[in-house]
Structures are given as structure tokens and as C-alpha cells.
Amino acid sequence: MNQIHKFTSSRLFSLLGSTRKARIISASALFLAVCAFGAAGVAPLAPDASDLPVKTVQEAVVTPDLSAQINALEQQSSNEHFVHEEKIRAGDTLATLLTRLGVDDDAAENFIKKDKVAKGVMQLKTGKRVQAQTDDEGNLQWLRATVVDGKDDPVTNIKITRKADGFVATAEPAKLERRVEMHARNITSTLYAATDSSEDGAKLPDNIVKQIIEMFSTNVDFRGDLKRGDSFNVVYETFWQDGEFVRAGRVLAGELTNRGTTYQSVWFEDPQSKQGGGYYSFDGKSLKKAFLKSPVEFSRISSGFAMRVHPISGQWKAHKGIDFPAPTGTPIRAAGDGVIDFAGTMNGYGNFIVIKHWSNYTTAYAHMSRFGNGMKKGAKVSQGDVIGYVGTTGWSTGAHLHYEFRVGGEAKDPGKMNVQAQAPLTAAEMGRFKVYANDMMHRFALLRPVGGGGIPTRVAAAK
Numbered sequence: 001m002n003q004i005h006k007f008t009s010s011r012l013f014s015l016l017g018s019t020r021k022a023r024i025i026s027a028s029a030l031f032l033a034v035c036a037f038g039a040a041g042v043a044p045l046a047p048d049a050s051d052l053p054v055k056t057v058q059e060a061v062v063t064p065d066l067s068a069q070i071n072a073l074e075q076q077s078s079n080e081h082f083v084h085e086e087k088i089r090a091g092d093t094l095a096t097l098l099t100r101l102g103v104d105d106d107a108a109e110n111f112i113k114k115d116k117v118a119k120g121v122m123q124l125k126t127g128k129r130v131q132a133q134t135d136d137e138g139n140l141q142w143l144r145a146t147v148v149d150g151k152d153d154p155v156t157n158i159k160i161t162r163k164a165d166g167f168v169a170t171a172e173p174a175k176l177e178r179r180v181e182m183h184a185r186n187i188t189s190t191l192y193a194a195t196d197s198s199e200d201g202a203k204l205p206d207n208i209v210k211q212i213i214e215m216f217s218t219n220v221d222f223r224g225d226l227k228r229g230d231s232f233n234v235v236y237e238t239f240w241q242d243g244e245f246v247r248a249g250r251v252l253a254g255e256l257t258n259r260g261t262t263y264q265s266v267w268f269e270d271p272q273s274k275q276g277g278g279y280y281s282f283d284g285k286s287l288k289k290a291f292l293k294s295p296v297e298f299s300r301i302s303s304g305f306a307m308r309v310h311p312i313s314g315q316w317k318a319h320k321g322i323d324f325p326a327p328t329g330t331p332i333r334a335a336g337d338g339v340i341d342f343a344g345t346m347n348g349y350g351n352f353i354v355i356k357h358w359s360n361y362t363t364a365y366a367h368m369s370r371f372g373n374g375m376k377k378g379a380k381v382s383q384g385d386v387i388g389y390v391g392t393t394g395w396s397t398g399a400h401l402h403y404e405f406r407v408g409g410e411a412k413d414p415g416k417m418n419v420q421a422q423a424p425l426t427a428a429e430m431g432r433f434k435v436y437a438n439d440m441m442h443r444f445a446l447l448r449p450v451g452g453g454g455i456p457t458r459v460a461a462a463k
Contacts (some may be wrong), residue, residue, distance in 0.1 A: 104138030118169035205248035252439040320411035321404040350394025366402035
């Protein structure tokens, strides 16, 4: 009985203890949960800004001295420069051009008119660009322009700059960007009409048209042979400066279709040989004409290669050349490509030039009034280049050109000679030529109508 009571009491005490622990744990968990809920659900309120204390701080500020900057701005304003750009208009004078450029400076205008370099500005062609900088009173500070004298002459940049005691003018060769252009044209009336307008809106430069005529004039009479439906393709070089067209250069390749026959010509100048460039057929044969029959344009023959009575000595002797009478100052042209072998005065020949051509051919030109620019021993010349001017120096009774054609140093009658104007291409040159010619043929293929329309029925090289 006592044991049973003791067991029951112990068990009861154990059960009561467990229940108490559980209640304590439950109460603790509930308390923590309430605290967590309170922390999450009740955020502390931010204080009102109006309730915060205000603190006033006083500090001395140093004001910067702006007088130096103001003076600099005033000085810049008083020396303000203006840059103007204009293009030459038809009928422009120097005065009208300067007025449009905002230049009101008599000293500058007088300098441009008198200075040897500066007056090149007055040679500008219509459409060319001129830039000038002036101050706010119109006084010229500097002026820039680009002058082009001709197709093959160097392009010159002229700059006129104000100096303390006046102006100075400088001229420098222009650094030009070379581009290659190609165009196709259909002929409906005349060649010039076809070059003036087209679907691509590009007008071909006049000197390109002239070169096309020169290339094919021995095959086609451009006054009467052209007909509607004829066409031509042309690849040529142009030169640009600062994005502005300056001049056109050489025709690099041409293809003219006339009455079903196409004539082709390609310019080739081998970079590894000393031989001058020339036009060739696409099989590598030179198309250059033989030596010019007359080194003087629009002239007759007054004395041929024959026996005659010498006009000064009165003796009967052989005349080993051909005389072309012409007014003093008429240009004399190189009969073929070559190198100047002699340029100077020689006895009865007066002012005299000898040109050495390929192989053993030479030509001689006598009685010149003066020499062309750069004519000295060793200078290279091309067929048609002006080498001098007609005169009456030496043993001469009137203004004329005495012209000789020599083979191995011996004078020959040029009318009876049948020679090539230049040496044929060597095997190495031919290899380089074919690479270049293939590129031009590819360009022609791009210019031809898609699908082969208009392909000529026969291809013949220009002669």
C-alpha cells in the first residue's frame, strides 16, 4: 500500500513537472512571437524636421577677381576673326570676289594684283573654292586658293598671309587624293551630248572627252560615223583635295562600240622599267602612232629631204631634214617618247634639241626661238610634249623648224621610214601588263548591261 502510494506520488510529481515545463516553453514561445510581431508591425516614427534644432553657421567667402578674364574676353572680341568661303562665279573680278568674301582691304587687293605668286588667285576657274579670314573690320588675315594651270601641270595651293609690315604669298604643290572613276554612256546624238548628261547624273570632264576622241579618232570619224545605239565605257583618274574635285587626269582605259564593232585601248606604264607609258590593245600591242609626221601643228613643208641650193651659201647640197615654216613662237612638239640627249646652241642649228628614242632612233629640232620648260639633258619627254618654240636662230633666213629623223646618227627621210614609236613589251613587262589589263577588262564587264545586251559583234583594237 505504501509502495503503491509512493509510486503514484512520484509519477504524479513527474507528470506535473512535465506539464509545467511545457507551459513555460509555450509561454516563452508566445512571448517571442508577440515581440517579433511587434517589431515587424510597428516601425519607429521619423522625427518631424520642424522639431529638429537649427544651427546657423556664418563664414566669410572670398570673391574671385574676374577683371583679368573680362579683359581677355574684351580683347578677343576686339580681335574677332571671320572665315568666309566662296566659289568663283562666271564674270567674277578680284574686287567682286573679295567683296563676297567679306574683305574690305585695299592694301590686300593691291598686293594680290602686283605680287607674282598672289596674282595666281586671279586665274581661278568658275566653280573653284576660295577661303579667306578677316577681322571684324574686313581686314584680310589670310586667303587660300587652289590653282590648276592645265591637265598635266602640278596643282598649286596659294596662301596669302598678313604680316606686320604687309602681306606675304606662298605657293606649295597640293597633296591630292587620286580616285579612279568609271562610266558607261549610250550615244543618241553626239559624243558631247552623251557625256553631258546620263542616268548616273555625272558629267564627264571635257579633257576626258578630248582624250576619248584622240584614242579612237583613227578608227572613228566622230563627226559622221556615230549613230544612235553606239556606246562607250571609260575608266579614268580624278584628283581631289579636301573632298573637292580639282581636276581630271588620264583615261586609263576606253571601249567604244560603233556600228557593231568595239575598239578598246588601255593605258600601261610599267613601274619597273624606264620606258614611258602608252596605250595598248588588250593583247599587249602598242597603239601609239608612229613618230609624228609634223612636230609643228598646222604647218606646210617648205623644204623636204632632198638635194637643194642652200639659201645662205648658195651651194648645191643635200638637205638632210624637213623644214616647217611657222610664225615665231609656234610650239614645237616631241615626235616620240624619249630622253633629251642635247639641248643648247650648235653652230648653224642655233637653239637645238636632240631626243634619243628607243633602239637607235633620234630626232633633232633646230632654229628654236627658245626651249620649253625643263628641257635639259636627261629629261624625259613624251610624244606631243612641247619642247620648244619656232624661231630663226642659227643659219636661217626665216622663222621655221628644221626637223631631222636619224637612225644610228645618220639622217633619214622620215617619209620613207616605217618604224614603231616604241619598243614592244618584254616578257616580264607583258606579265605585269596582263595583270593590269585584266583588271580593266573586269571593270568593263561591270559597266556592260546585265544579261549581255549590247555586247559587240566584233572586237578590234584601236589603231
